[in-house]
Amino acid sequence: MECVFLTQKNYSKKKRASVPEKWLEIFPYGLVRGLSEVKPILLFSDADEKQVFPMWVDHIDLDALYEFFQEDKNAPHPQQTQIQIIEELGWKIKSICFHRLDGYRLFATLIFCQDKKEKRIVKRAEDLILLALASGCKIYVSKEVIHKSRDIKDVSQLKALDITLGDYKDSQKYLM
Numbered sequence: 001m002e003c004v005f006l007t008q009k010n011y012s013k014k015k016r017a018s019v020p021e022k023w024l025e026i027f028p029y030g031l032v033r034g035l036s037e038v039k040p041i042l043l044f045s046d047a048d049e050k051q052v053f054p055m056w057v058d059h060i061d062l063d064a065l066y067e068f069f070q071e072d073k074n075a076p077h078p079q080q081t082q083i084q085i086i087e088e089l090g091w092k093i094k095s096i097c098f099h100r101l102d103g104y105r106l107f108a109t110l111i112f113c114q115d116k117k118e119k120r121i122v123k124r125a126e127d128l129i130l131l132a133l134a135s136g137c138k139i140y141v142s143k144e145v146i147h148k149s150r151d152i153k154d155v156s157q158l159k160a161l162d163i164t165l166g167d168y169k170d171s172q173k174y175l176m
């Protein structure tokens with residue numbers, strides 16, 4: 001298993017405003033490749049680096065994720081044009097909240113704000129994460145989702161993803 005820890009150009013690990021009890025503010029931490037040939041893992045951690053949250057991402061997004069983690073803070077992110085369009089329409093991306101884990105599918109809500117109005121989009125987290133990272137918005141995960149992400153209910157689903165139970169258990173020591 002290869003674990004790549006890279007610097008994050010848009011996020012400081014400084015705690016922000018208070019967060020409701022059931023949510024944890026998290027920050028991009030690194031990428032893990034090699035656990036599965038099917039899906040790499042994007043890691044998040046809390047500000048104190050005491051809790052880590054894994055999110056499977058598509059291989060197609062790896063180049064954009066690597067660009068995000070590069071130290072050149074002036075390099076444009078691939079989603080920068082989309083961010084500019086959203087801002088030209090008068091909206092800003094406020095936050096992304098990982099709120100539901102359905103089997104091995106993670107769902108998130110991307111929250112947009114304009115003056116005092118809010119719009120929410122609920123989609124698979126892997127479809128929203130690049131836009132959220134490019135915007136530099138706050139990232140939250142429910143504590144229930146963190147707990148569920150560490151629970152294996154159906155080993156056959158892991159095998160379908162070409163991961164052995166041993167690989168998964170080995171990865172857990174890095175995630176707890």
